[in-house]
Each structure stands twice: as structure tokens, then as C-alpha cells.
Amino acid sequence: MAQAIDIERMNTCLKMTWKLSRVLLAFYLVTMALFGCQSETLTPFIDEQIASYKDLYDQSYGTDPLQRFDIHYPETVSGKPSEVLILLHGGSWSGGDKSFLTPSVEQLKKAQKNLTIVNANYRVTSKTGVRIGQQIEDIQQLVAFLKQKAGTYHLNEGAFVIGGVSAGGHLAMQYSYTHPTDGVRAVVGIVAPTDLTSKALREAGLEKSIVQLIGKSYEEAPLDFLQASPLNTMTPSAPRTILFYGGQDNIITPEQRVLTEAKLTLYGINHQVYFYPEQTHDFSAELLADKLINVFRGRY
Numbered sequence: 415m416a417q418a419i420d421i422e423r424m425n426t427c428l429k430m431t432w433k434l435s436r437v438l439l440a441f442y443l444v445t446m447a448l449f450g451c452q453s454e455t456l457t458p459f460i461d462e463q464i465a466s467y468k469d470l471y472d473q474s475y476g477t478d479p480l481q482r483f484d485i486h487y488p489e490t491v492s493g494k495p496s497e498v499l500i501l502l503h504g505g506s507w508s509g510g511d512k513s514f515l516t517p518s519v520e521q522l523k524k525a526q527k528n529l530t531i532v533n534a535n536y537r538v539t540s541k542t543g544v545r546i547g548q549q550i551e552d553i554q555q556l557v558a559f560l561k562q563k564a565g566t567y568h569l570n571e572g573a574f575v576i577g578g579v580s581a582g583g584h585l586a587m588q589y590s591y592t593h594p595t596d597g598v599r600a601v602v603g604i605v606a607p608t609d610l611t612s613k614a615l616r617e618a619g620l621e622k623s624i625v626q627l628i629g630k631s632y633e634e635a636p637l638d639f640l641q642a643s644p645l646n647t648m649t650p651s652a653p654r655t656i657l658f659y660g661g662q663d664n665i666i667t668p669e670q671r672v673l674t675e676a677k678l679t680l681y682g683i684n685h686q687v688y689f690y691p692e693q694t695h696d697f698s699a700e701l702l703a704d705k706l707i708n709v710f711r712g713r714y
Contacts, residue, residue, distance in 0.1 A: 460497050460710040462528040464488035475559040483534040487567045496530040497573035497710050504580030506623035508540040521703035539626045546627050546642050553589040557596055577602030587644035591652050600654040600709055605666050605695050608674045609645040614667045654684040660693030
């Protein structure tokens with residue numbers, strides 16, 4: 415008799431548990447549907463309406479004369495903080511200037527998006543004692559400075575993207591891959607060299623520049639060349655990576671794109687690779703501006 419009662423109670427409990435599970439499952443599915451719809455329909459911060467841009471030039475983030483940046487930050491109608499794009503110029507690591515990217519900055523501003531644009535200089539290797547280590551330190555110092563001034567410039571500290579052209583793209587990738595805790599959500603490499611050990615890349619005209627960047631020849635220090643290559647420093651925890659390459663580029667060899675895309679895929683890193691057969695080493699400002707904005711629309 416007692417056994418029969420226990421079985422009856424067990425059946426009752428099982429029925430109640432099943433009913434409760436069905437209720438919880440239904441609640442879960444409805445909740446997920448609601449949040450799913452919201453995530454699809456929410457407007458990215460970058461599309462918030464802005465009233466105007468404030469432009470500040472040659473701001474200092476360090477004591478060296480080359481540690482300077484221009485910042486263009488929007489005044490929003492809603493008051494929401496802006497997302498942040500840091501741009502690094504090219505120049506074979508040894509030269510160049512932030513003014514190289516002024517056309518891209520102007521195109522980005524024309525889009526009237528809630529995006530702060532930081533166009534930065536960094537120490538170059540033509541200056542005595544400057545190597546890749548000092549250049550990576552400059553980027554780290556710049557990021558830290560901007561976060562410290564987030565209230566002043568009204569920045570979203572969790573929405574940083576770093577992009578660079580040529581040598582600047584290499585530095586952007588190398589920094590982002592070796593400093594994963596600094597809050598960089600995505601990195602953009604525009605015609606960026608990623609494997610400095612490549613003989614083909616060095617023979618394409620970058621041998622002297624890379625030696626100056628490393629401080630030694632490849633024969634003297636092949637491991638240093640390897641450790642300075644984003645292709646090697648990439649890990650599965652790397653941020654979303656967006657790459658641009660041109661089919662008529664006579665500096666960045668095709669293997670740079672092929673090997674980098676293969677490793678990004680192997681590691682399961684969110685990435686996009688844009689290949690334009692007719693583009694040279696110089697990409698149009700209009701093309702870059704459109705694609706860079708889409709990086710933020712895709713929520714990194």
C-alpha cells in the first residue's frame with residue numbers, strides 16, 4: 415500500500431515537473447524571441463544623429479613631438495557617447511605623417527555618424543633608438559590616454575577600433591594581437607604586411623625598412639622577425655579582423671593575404687577580407703570610409 419502511494423506521488427511529481435519545464439521552456443523561447451528581435455532592430459550607436467563635429471589638432475599623448483594626434487568628436491543629439499576609430503598612417507615605419515589620412519578623415523566626417531576619429535602620429539624608426547617596441551608603446555600610450563579622457567571627449571570606452579594603412583596597418587594588428595586586454599574590439603589592416611619573415615615581401619622593396627624596424631638583419635635575428643609578425647602573434651582570442659588588399663599592389667605580395675586569411679579561418683576569428691583586383695597600394699578615401707563605418711554597424 416505504501417509502495418503504491420509512493421509511486422502515485424512520484425507520478426504526480428513527474429507530471430508537475432514536466433508541466434513546469436514546458437512553462438519555463440515557453441518563457442525562455444518567448445524571451446529569446448523578444449531579445450532577438452530587439453538586437454536586430456536596435457540602431458547601432460554609430461547611427462545616432464549628430465549636430466556637429468569638434469576638431470582638435472596636434473593634441474599630445476606623450477612628451478615626444480611625434481606623440482601627437484588630431485581628434486574629431488561628434489556632438490550628438492541624444493547625448494550618447496561615441497564609438498572610436500584610431501587611424502595610423504603608413505610610411506614604411508620610418509616616416510609618414512597623420513596628414514596622409516586627412517582625405518579618409520574628411521570622408522568619414524561627411525557621413526555624419528556618431529564616431530570619434532583619432533588620426534595619430536607615432537615615433538618613426540628614422541629617429542635614433544626607435545624600433546617596433548617603441549611604436550607599440552606609443553599605441554598603448556595613446557589608447558590609455560584616450561580612455562583617461564573619455565569623459566572630456568565623450569567616448570565609449572568599450573568601443574575602440576584601430577585601423578592603419580600599410581606599416582600603420584601592421585602596427586595596428588601587432589598591437590591588437592599582443593594586447594588583447596586593452597579593449598580593442600576590432601582591428602583593420604589596409605594593405606598591411608603581416609609576415610615580416612617573407613623573403614618575397616623583403617625583396618619587394620621593404621628589406622631596408624624592416625631591418626630598420628627590427629634593428630637587425632633577418633640572418634642575424636630570424637626569431638625577432640617572426641615575433642614582429644602579426645601572422646605569428648595572432649591567437650584564437652584576437653579581435654575581429656578586417657583586411658583590405660589590392661590585386662595591383664606591387665609592395666604587399668599575395669601570400670600575405672592568403673596566409674593571414676587562412677590562419678584567421680583556422681583560429682575561428684571573426685574576420686572579413688576585401689580583395690579588389692584593380693586596386694594598387696593606395697586605396698581611395700571614399701571606399702575606405704564606407705567600409706570602416708560598416709565595421710561599427712556590424713558591432714565589431
